[in-house]
Amino acid sequence: MSSLINSIDFPYVLGALIKVAIFWITIMIICAYAVYAERRVLAVIQNRLGPNRVGWQGLLQPFADLIKFIFKEDIIPMSVNRALYVMAPVISLVPAMMVLIVYPFGPDDLPLPGGEFLTQVVNDLSTKLGLGWNVDLRTVDLHVTHFNVGILYVFAMTGLGVYGIVVAGWASNSKYSLLGGLRSSAQMVSYELGLSLSVVAVLLMAGTLDLTEIVRQQSGWGGMRWNIFGGTSAGEGLKSLAMAVPAIFAFFIYLISAIAETNRVPFDLPEAETELVAGFHTEYSALKFALFFIAEYVNMTTVSVLATSLFLGGWNGPFINVFPWLGPIYFLAKVFFFLFLYIWLRGTLPRLRYDQLMNFGWKFLLPAALFNIALAATIAVLVY
Amino acid sequence: MEQFAQIQVSHLFFLAFASLAVVAAFNVILQRNPIYSAIGLIVVMCSLAGLFLTLAAEFIAAIQIIVYAGAIMVLFVFVIMLLNVREEDAKADRQKYLKFLAVPLFLALIAEVMAVLKTIGNPAASETVPGAVETVAEGMFTTYLLPFEATSVLILMAIVGSMLLARRESKEETDEIEEALTVANQPTPIVEESSEEEVHA
Numbered sequence: 001m002s003s004l005i006n007s008i009d010f011p012y013v014l015g016a017l018i019k020v021a022i023f024w025i026t027i028m029i030i031c032a033y034a035v036y037a038e039r040r041v042l043a044v045i046q047n048r049l050g051p052n053r054v055g056w057q058g059l060l061q062p063f064a065d066l067i068k069f070i071f072k073e074d075i076i077p078m079s080v081n082r083a084l085y086v087m088a089p090v091i092s093l094v095p096a097m098m099v100l101i102v103y104p105f106g107p108d109d110l111p112l113p114g115g116e117f118l119t120q121v122v123n124d125l126s127t128k129l130g131l132g133w134n135v136d137l138r139t140v141d142l143h144v145t146h147f148n149v150g151i152l153y154v155f156a157m158t159g160l161g162v163y164g165i166v167v168a169g170w171a172s173n174s175k176y177s178l179l180g181g182l183r184s185s186a187q188m189v190s191y192e193l194g195l196s197l198s199v200v201a202v203l204l205m206a207g208t209l210d211l212t213e214i215v216r217q218q219s220g221w222g223g224m225r226w227n228i229f230g231g232t233s234a235g236e237g238l239k240s241l242a243m244a245v246p247a248i249f250a251f252f253i254y255l256i257s258a259i260a261e262t263n264r265v266p267f268d269l270p271e272a273e274t275e276l277v278a279g280f281h282t283e284y285s286a287l288k289f290a291l292f293f294i295a296e297y298v299n300m301t302t303v304s305v306l307a308t309s310l311f312l313g314g315w316n317g318p319f320i321n322v323f324p325w326l327g328p329i330y331f332l333a334k335v336f337f338f339l340f341l342y343i344w345l346r347g348t349l350p351r352l353r354y355d356q357l358m359n360f361g362w363k364f365l366l367p368a369a370l371f372n373i374a375l376a377a378t379i380a381v382l383v384y
Numbered sequence: 385m386e387q388f389a390q391i392q393v394s395h396l397f398f399l400a401f402a403s404l405a406v407v408a409a410f411n412v413i414l415q416r417n418p419i420y421s422a423i424g425l426i427v428v429m430c431s432l433a434g435l436f437l438t439l440a441a442e443f444i445a446a447i448q449i450i451v452y453a454g455a456i457m458v459l460f461v462f463v464i465m466l467l468n469v470r471e472e473d474a475k476a477d478r479q480k481y482l483k484f485l486a487v488p489l490f491l492a493l494i495a496e497v498m499a500v501l502k503t504i505g506n507p508a509a510s511e512t513v514p515g516a517v518e519t520v521a522e523g524m525f526t527t528y529l530l531p532f533e534a535t536s537v538l539i540l541m542a543i544v545g546s547m548l549l550a551r552r553e554s555k556e557e558t559d560e561i562e563e564a565l566t567v568a569n570q571p572t573p574i575v576e577e578s579s580e581e582e583v584h585a
């Protein structure tokens with residue numbers, strides 16, 4: 001059994017767990033305040049006040065909502081398929097959460113304040129306990145892990161999230177839920193094509209599938225050489241600007257597909273109130289409903305993170321070389337911009353009709369994305 | 385107990401994923417409810433992806449989930465839900481004699497697996513990861529270009545064929561519907577009826 005214990009890299013596992021905990025809390029807080037921001041911003045757009053009573057300007061509203069969700073009566077209707085009904089919210093939330101291990105929050109080797117002291121404390125403790133650890137906490141990487149298929153991993157996990165919605169729709173044993181589940185599965189499968197094909201243009205520029213590596217490549221021009229401005233991969237000089245054309249096309253195709261993929265307005269057909277009551281989560285209440293709700297916002301965050309990292313340079317920005325801790329601030333600012341865009345669209349656009357949605361996905365976005373790949377490949381060959 | 389002295393975490397992961405895959409595979413064939421079988425199959429796919437991960441073939445693992453669990457199985461579940469497939473009835477009569485075939489077929493399968501296992505040695509650790517994106521792409525577009533292209537044509541043919549079959553049926557249906565509509569759209573009978581009623585009144 002000693003070989004089993006020796007084969008585990010305890011400092012690495014422990015570090016990863018601590019990072020996961022910190023990032024998980026960060027994402028949870030982002031999601032909670034995205035909900036709050038949504039209600040306040042929509043209120044401004046619709047010329048009313050929104051929640052402003054719990055705490056200063058209503059800032060504690062998310063926690064009040066959470067407590068309400070926890071203590072509400074959890075109703076399980078008689079005719080549901082009990083096992084699947086209970087499993088569905090979990091199936092929807094867990095894959096969404098699993099993506100956060102590849103979020104590139106900030107640059108590598110960030111100097112940790114007080115890192116020198118921490119390193120000494122941990123190493124002293126390990127010699128005292130005879131663990132033989134040798135950790136270096138002077139610098140930290142602001143991502144849990146990175147592997148060479150990071151983007152594919154994200155797509156795989158978001159693809160699994162569909163089952164939560166589909167299973168919820170089927171297990172609820174209600175016609176509104178079933179129709180909502182069917183619509184959402186059809187919609188998500190359709191728009192996944194546009195989503196993944198639009199990303200191919202960026203992959204052609206970057207030459208790698210590793211998310212952290214793609215972000216690192218965009219650090220030229222004092223942190224402003226983002227992929228949407230042509231990126232670095234096509235070499236130096238003005239010629240590389242030509243790559244900006246397919247990148248900008250890809251960016252817009254990505255944005256539209258991402259909004260459809262996360263079932264948000266104007267593509268929120270799976271939960272169209274006027275037709276389907278509340279769609280796939282009609283029969284859900286209390287904490288189970290809250291899990292679907294959180295999963296939706298985590299998915300929104302995930303596509304925002306991807307958009308930020310692939311097109312807008314991730315943590316890159318001005319003065320990043322001088323103050324590396326600006327990295328996570330830039331990163332979160334860009335993510336918040338996309339989250340704001342979601343809310344803004346919700347306050348502005350009406351809902352599409354279902355056939356319009358399908359036609360748009362298959363007859364416009366898919367060919368446009370394919371054409372864009374050809375364009376990107378041609379320009380890449382000409383510029384290199 | 386010699387082997388157990390060399391056990392590592394990766395072995396435990398292998399055992400976990402492998403047993404999960406086997407249990408889920410039994411679930412696929414033993415369940416009467418098609419949606420449970422489909423979910424079992426999804427679990428099988430995901431645990432296979434986990435097995436690929438323990439072999440450091442991350443690309444294959446990701447593709448396994450994207451293609452099988454993310455695309456194909458969604459369509460399966462979609463169809464099961466759309467057609468509202470009921471629980472399968474026990475069809476004892478039809479499969480009465482098939483069960484005698486099961487034992488020899490099972491033995492043949494075991495023999496095959498044993499034969500294959502005998503030929504596989506311990507693969508030597510190579511510099512290039514067999515499941516990396518570059519290696520897969522290189523194989524696909526150089527050595528195996530023709531089989532790859534031929535397969536895509538085959539899949540295209542299957543799609544066109546199914547479209548054709550579906551269309552032929554729906555053509556008759558649309559003709560019927562159009563016929564019914566033209567009959568319904570003739571305005572004269574309604575007017576005559578109402579005028580008759582007025583007369584009677």
